[in-house]
Amino acid sequence: MNSGKLYLVGLGPGDAGHLTPAAAAAIADSDELVGYHYYIEQVAEPAAGKTLHSMELGQELERAALAVDIAYSGKTVAVVSSGDAGIYGMAGPVYRVLTDRDWDGAEPEVESVPGVSALQSAAALLGSPLMQDFCAISLSNLLTPWEQIRRRLEAAAAGDFVAALYNPRSRRRTSQLDEAREIFLGHRAPGTPVGIVRHAYRPEQAVALADLGGLDGAALGVDMFTTVVIGNSNTYVHNGRMVTPRGYEVKQ
Numbered sequence: 537m538n539s540g541k542l543y544l545v546g547l548g549p550g551d552a553g554h555l556t557p558a559a560a561a562a563i564a565d566s567d568e569l570v571g572y573h574y575y576i577e578q579v580a581e582p583a584a585g586k587t588l589h590s591m592e593l594g595q596e597l598e599r600a601a602l603a604v605d606i607a608y609s610g611k612t613v614a615v616v617s618s619g620d621a622g623i624y625g626m627a628g629p630v631y632r633v634l635t636d637r638d639w640d641g642a643e644p645e646v647e648s649v650p651g652v653s654a655l656q657s658a659a660a661l662l663g664s665p666l667m668q669d670f671c672a673i674s675l676s677n678l679l680t681p682w683e684q685i686r687r688r689l690e691a692a693a694a695g696d697f698v699a700a701l702y703n704p705r706s707r708r709r710t711s712q713l714d715e716a717r718e719i720f721l722g723h724r725a726p727g728t729p730v731g732i733v734r735h736a737y738r739p740e741q742a743v744a745l746a747d748l749g750g751l752d753g754a755a756l757g758v759d760m761f762t763t764v765v766i767g768n769s770n771t772y773v774h775n776g777r778m779v780t781p782r783g784y785e786v787k788q
C-alpha cells in the first residue's frame with residue numbers, strides 16, 4: 537500500500553510573519569489542504585496550485601475523515617488550524633478519526649507542526665500577562681457541558697491562575713463571559729486587569745484593557761475572534777501594558 541502523510545499544521549494568529557518556516561514547508565510539501573475556509577484563505581499564497589478542501593464551522597469530523605482518507609490513499613495532506621492545531625484545533629478530530637480507524641501509528645505518517653497560539657499572540661500584544669502560572673479555558677459549551685466549564689473557571693479563579701479565555705462570546709452565546717466574570721469576582725478584586733485582544737496580527741487587530749469589575753463583553757465588542765486574558769492577584773497595568781510580575785522581588 538502507498539503510504540501517505542498527514543500534517544497537522546498550526547498557522548499562527550493570521551499574518552505571514554507569524555507562520556513558521558516549518559508550517560510553510562509542510563504546506564509546500566502537501567498535495568492537498570483541508571481546513572476552515574477563513575484559514576485556507578490565510579495561506580492562499582503558499583497553497584497556490586494545491587487541491588483545497590474548505591470547510592464551514594461544525595464540519596470538523598467530516599473534514600478530518602476526508603483528510604485521513606486522502607492520507608490513506610497515499611497522498612500528502614495538510615490539515616490547517618489557526619494558532620496551534622493541537623489547541624482547540626483540528627488535531628482532536630483527526631486523532632479521533634484515526635483512533636476509530638485503528639490507525640497503526642505509522643502508516644499514514646502523522647506529523648504535527650506547532651503554531652503560535654492565540655494566548656501567546658494576545659500576551660505579546662498586551663505586555664507580559666502570562667509571567668506566572670496560567671491556564672487556557674474555552675467558554676464554548678458546544679462540545680463541553682457548561683457545568684464542567686464553570687467548575688474549571690471556579691478552580692482557576694480560586695487557584696490565582698492567570699486565565700486566557702478562548703471562544704469567549706458569540707452571537708448566540710452571550711452569557712458565558714458575564715458568568716466567568718462573576719466567578720472570578722468571587723476570588724479577585726474588581727480592579728484586576730483584563731486584556732482583550734481581537735484579531736491579533738490581522739488587519740482588524742484591536743487591543744483593549746478593562747478591569748474585571750467593568751468587563752462588559754457586549755460593550756467591548758468581545759466576539760469569537762477575541763481572546764480575553766484575566767490577570768492574577770499581582771497583575772498590574774503600566775503605561776498601557778498588562779504586567780504580571782515574575783516574582784524576583786520576592787527572591788530578593
Ligand code: SAH
Nearest residue numbers: 619620625653654702703735736760762763
Ligand atoms: N487553535 C487556535 C484556537 C482555536 S479556538 C489557537 O491555538 O489559537 C478559536 C478561538 O481562538 C477564538 O474564539 C479566539 O478566542 C482565539 N483566537 C484565534 N485566533 C485569534 C486571533 N488572531 N486573535 C485573538 N484571538 C484568537
